[in-house]
Amino acid sequence: MPQSAAPNSQGDADRLEAATDQAIAICGGDVRAALKAMIVANEFLESEVCELMQAVSHAYARGRFKTYTG
Template sequence: MTATPEPPEPAAFDLDAAADQAIAACGRDAREAVKALIVAIEFLEVEADELRAAVSKGYSRGRRKPQRDRKDGTNEG
């Protein structure tokens, strides 16, 4: 069995530039940038959970991943 190669990163994506942009957008405060990114990730995770719940089991052929455990201790899956 062969190992699956990692997909190449898009050439146009520069992680350092993205980090600099996030920090600049938060008034050059790295701590505020990290907090903003955490909020953004949480928003996207909630949105992904809602979309997963909206997809029918037949459409996904039963391959839906279980929803992650929430920080508040509940599991919506």
């Protein structure tokens, strides 16, 4: 796991543990099913990011977005 993705405080670690427990519980205690669900969710989010990047790229090419000049 990249350093930036690691929990940076005890609160983050506790939330991650709670979310993990919740995902496993939702899947009836089946860790494999929970992992599969997370993979499916991640793939969905990756496809959403790709679509958004394409939309922004097309809008930028059409001059709808201006670069920040500071």
